Amino acid sequence: MKELEFCYGSVTERTDNELVFVRSAKDAKKAVTRAAGGNQLFAVTDENVARLYPELLPKNNVYVIDAGEESKTLAVVQKICRAMLESGMTRNAVVAAFGGGVTGDIAGFVSSVYMRGVEFCNVPTTLLAQVDSAIGGKTAVNLDGYKNMIGSFKMPSRIIICPELLSTLPSREWRSGLGELVKTAFLCEELYGFVKENIAELVNRVPLAAQKAVEKAARFKKKITDEDFTEKGTRKILNLGHTVGHALEKCDGHKYSHGEYVLLGMKIEFEMLSIADTNAEFAAESGKLLGAAGLPALPNISPEEVTAAAKTDKKNSNGKISVIGLAGAGKAFESEFSATEFCSAYSKAVNALINKGELSRVGNQN
Numbered sequence: 001m002k003e004l005e006f007c008y009g010s011v012t013e014r015t016d017n018e019l020v021f022v023r024s025a026k027d028a029k030k031a032v033t034r035a036a037g038g039n040q041l042f043a044v045t046d047e048n049v050a051r052l053y054p055e056l057l058p059k060n061n062v063y064v065i066d067a068g069e070e071s072k073t074l075a076v077v078q079k080i081c082r083a084m085l086e087s088g089m090t091r092n093a094v095v096a097a098f099g100g101g102v103t104g105d106i107a108g109f110v111s112s113v114y115m116r117g118v119e120f121c122n123v124p125t126t127l128l129a130q131v132d133s134a135i136g137g138k139t140a141v142n143l144d145g146y147k148n149m150i151g152s153f154k155m156p157s158r159i160i161i162c163p164e165l166l167s168t169l170p171s172r173e174w175r176s177g178l179g180e181l182v183k184t185a186f187l188c189e190e191l192y193g194f195v196k197e198n199i200a201e202l203v204n205r206v207p208l209a210a211q212k213a214v215e216k217a218a219r220f221k222k223k224i225t226d227e228d229f230t231e232k233g234t235r236k237i238l239n240l241g242h243t244v245g246h247a248l249e250k251c252d253g254h255k256y257s258h259g260e261y262v263l264l265g266m267k268i269e270f271e272m273l274s275i276a277d278t279n280a281e282f283a284a285e286s287g288k289l290l291g292a293a294g295l296p297a298l299p300n301i302s303p304e305e306v307t308a309a310a311k312t313d314k315k316n317s318n319g320k321i322s323v324i325g326l327a328g329a330g331k332a333f334e335s336e337f338s339a340t341e342f343c344s345a346y347s348k349a350v351n352a353l354i355n356k357g358e359l360s361r362v363g364n365q366n
């Protein structure tokens with residue numbers, strides 16, 4: 001297997017959205033110090049990362065949030081901004097996130113609004129964040145249970161990726177990251193081939209396979225988000241599985257992890273868009289991959305509730321619900337449904353999948 005590319009040490013110019021791969025927590029800390037370039041550093045982390053990786057964090061100016069989605073609120077943003085002000089952080093400060101997607105989304109948002117914006121650097125510590133959320137500059141907090149309703153586009157100066165930090169990740173969080181990794185693989189032919197061949201190693205957390213997949217996925221996401229920072233075009237494809245996934249997540253009260261809802265979202269959306277009619281071989285392969293990655297049982301939520309939640313999705317325009325489909329690996333397209341069409345297609349897709357034995361409902365697992 002190819003050695004990971006270690007950019008640290010050879011970086012001389014500061015460019016936005018730069019990926020830096022490092023071997024250890026110590027190297028990650030050094031890379032952050034270098035990214036700050038002598039400016040004040042303010043770290044945001046969560047309670048678990050603070051406990052597991054004290055060596056990753058600076059000694060002072062660290063704000064520790066409660067772990068979990070519930071922290072993604074404007075109230076937490078305000079508390080962090082207040083702590084920054086009390087610590088004497090000026091417009092030259094650099095905010096550094098050490099954590100998963102929750103920490104990154106909050107810290108990124110803080111960096112985009114504190115004193116009208118300061119520099120941001122991200123050290124993702126979950127699989128989901130290393131392959132997806134840390135890259136591309138989307139930041140957000142939630143509003144009234146609706147995901148990511150208040151946010152900004154704020155490109156981090158550096159994303160410092162250390163796959164070694166993933167060794168302590170609970171298995172549920174690993175599965176969540178696998179959901180986003182499989183999604184990225186469906187969009188990127190090269191990664192798809194790798195993930196298909198190595199799915200058992202990835203499920204079993206074999207470090208070399210994971211490192212290689214993380215590197216490929218991170219580079220793919222960077223390429224797409226560099227091309228279309230504010231999601232006017234190509235970037236929309238990254239929402240694969242997210243229309244149904246986000247709607248289920250909202251209605252189900254976040255009982256599963258984000259990546260598990262994305263797995264369910266992809267399974268149902270593929271059926272809604274009849275991908276088996278377009279590409280039967282890919283439909284069969286993708287079904288196997290979703291199963292191997294840990295497709296969970298479908299929560300008991302009515303199609304009407306799912307549709308109501310999908311109607312509030314940020315990707316929608318002109319009153320239509322946007323769903324990303326695939327004609328094969330790397331061949332994404334956008335499809336639009338009226339609310340009535342969406343509700344009917346969702347309902348038919350779920351019934352068909354259950355009848356085929358490809359999906360089970362919570363409480364009805366065999």
Ligand SMILES: NC(=O)c1ccc[n+]([C@@H]2O[C@H](COP(=O)([O-])OP(=O)(O)OC[C@H]3O[C@@H](n4cnc5c(N)ncnc54)[C@H](O)[C@@H]3O)[C@@H](O)[C@H]2O)c1
Pocket residue numbers: 046047048049052067068069072099100101102103105125126127128129132133134135136137138139140147148165166167168169170173176258
């Ligand atoms: N900004 C984006 O583009 C984007 C993309 C996808 C998802 N997201 C957001 O990301 C969030 C989900 O991110 P997540 O899955 O990383 O969740 P998370 O940040 O809540 O982390 C999951 C859990 O893992 C723990 N953890 C983190 N690193 C660890 C480590 N190295 N070892 C042990 N435990 C560790 C955390 O404390 C937490 O309990 C959601 O809010 C989602 O909306 C954002």
